[in-house]
Amino acid sequence: MRVSINLVGILQEYYGTAPDTADGSAVRDIPTGTTVRELIVLLGIPDEEEFFIMMDGERIGRAAIQSRELREDDALVLIPVLKGG
């Protein structure tokens, strides 16, 4: 199953390899039934990173991160929590 992942800003180090699309996102093959939480673990993003996830223009809440199973062609944007500016 293929999903698209866009890691923003300082989260980009978790791509492992360079992003492979022009908009900075990467397509990854993952096992069917993978949850959002399992994808975060697969990417190697540690728990102490502060970030939130947008999917189809909506933020995924904490509970949904644990349980929501990804579907083919889902597009996730992982955004670091920044402060100030």
Next chain:
Amino acid sequence: MGWHGKLLRVNLTAGTCTPEDLNMEWAQAYLGQRGLGSKYLSTEVDPKVDPMSPENKLIIATGPLTGTAAPTGGRWSAITKGALTGAIACSNSGGQFGGELKMAGWDLLILEGRASKPVYLYIENDKATLQPADDLWGQSIWDLEPAIKNAHSDPLIRIASIGPAGENGCRYACIVNDLHRAAGRSGVGAVMGSKQLKAIAVRGTKGVGVRDPKAFNVALKKFFDILAKSPAREGLSRNGTLAMMDVTGPYGALPTRNNREVQFEGHEKLNVKAMQTPNENGHTNLIAGSACFACTIGCGRLSHIDPAHFSVKDQPRYQKASGGLEYETAYALGAAVGVDDLDAATYAGFICNDYGMDPISLGGSIAAAMELYDIGAMTDKDTGGLKLEFGSAQALCQVAELVGKGEGIGADIGMGSKLLCEKYGHPDLSMAVKGQEFAAYDGRGMQGMGLAYATSNRGACHLRASPYASDFETLEVDVKPAVVKDSQDWIAAIDSTGLCLFARYNGAELDHYAAQVDAACDGGWDVERLQLMGERIWNMERQFNNAAGMTKADDTLPKRILEEPAPSGAAKGLVCKLDEMLPRYYDARGWSPEGVPTSETLKRLGL
């Protein structure tokens, strides 16, 4: 120690400069910079005065750690009754000026009265004099700074000054130092201009002492190490504050076209990648990052505009490097006005640096004017034929110049969005609180920021509270009053130290600030004392505003944010639930339901 124990009182009416002992009892209660400056202002100025009258005072304040080796220890503040807001104003800047002033031996400058002719204040350590500035009046900041340095044959002089905007009564004129850093908000430069004070030029060689140098070195080394190892700091050093554009854009809290929308389709033309990538001519906007005095973060940007760009094609002056886009500037001179032209936004930012204007309020006021034009309330006759359309980079650049010069429609837009929208019959279109334009966050997508804007003592502001982590976590409002109240207090404390708030956002905790303050200053300083002091400062500011005539009715947001649901993004369909948050916030503050600090609260805080 930390403090010199000295202030300079400058009476511009009489033309005198008089040293005085610093009130050390107040220094123990308010530390320095924002807290101590606000204490002097509250004590010496009637809150009801006209901000532009000689009775208003302008206080330039350093903190006890300003000018020391503490990382980020270059901060200084301008405190006054704000020309834009009529509220207490405290505008914070970095650069090199603050450290220089402190090293000249001064904790505070109190500037009072009004000069009969333009003057500038020249300080060389203990020696302070008022110098004629007839020849300098009218000069832009980029011309003025070298002129003063040349006049004194000293390139190491540091200067804080106003540009033409501050002379022309632009209500959001700022005080610029070191060419492109600024005490930007609330119209502190307009107050300086009303006093006919063009500049403050300082040379200081005395250094700053601390109470316990060994303990101070240990504490600052720890601060240094925390910043050095922080991934967030590394990101900020590399990308600047503009990285926020890729957060609020996709999330849906990026105020766009005068807050009609919360996402800007052009945000990727204004982000870090755009700034760092060569354009079709091979020109890259960003030159390098830059840092203020003693700063190990370096969030500032130095940029230059493509010489082929329409804005600078015939203006070599603006083809040089200056302060580049930060997130707030990119929002205000980009998304807020619907312009996705990176170089045009950079040019308008350069004009702000050169003419001395707050880019946030400039962008917010132009955005309001564009909406007035869009609905037909402002016509070509009003604009002198200028097509003031959302998305027009040409209009943005032309209007920025007109506001700086106070000419044509620029004079109206220079009044700020509140007076502008009142004049053109649509007061609801001003996206401001207490007369000050929004920063780069929409209060529907970020509910805590909505509360922070509504309750900020200096009008809408993103630097008076820190609801960021909570706001990107949840839209539920139950937690917001406590988050906003607590962060308002610790930010007031940090703003009084001489250090930068951004260290707190990049790994440092309040106890790391406290350890340095304690090592530098007498009196015993810890986190609890700093937090309580912050609360004292917040309440003192509130008392000033209440005495100036402000009430609960001023703790509000524009109708659009309270009644028009966000059209997209994470908060799609939501308005800001201020009515739910405000009573709980007052309660958390120990204020009456009308927003007045109770006698118990005042007593607890020693007010």
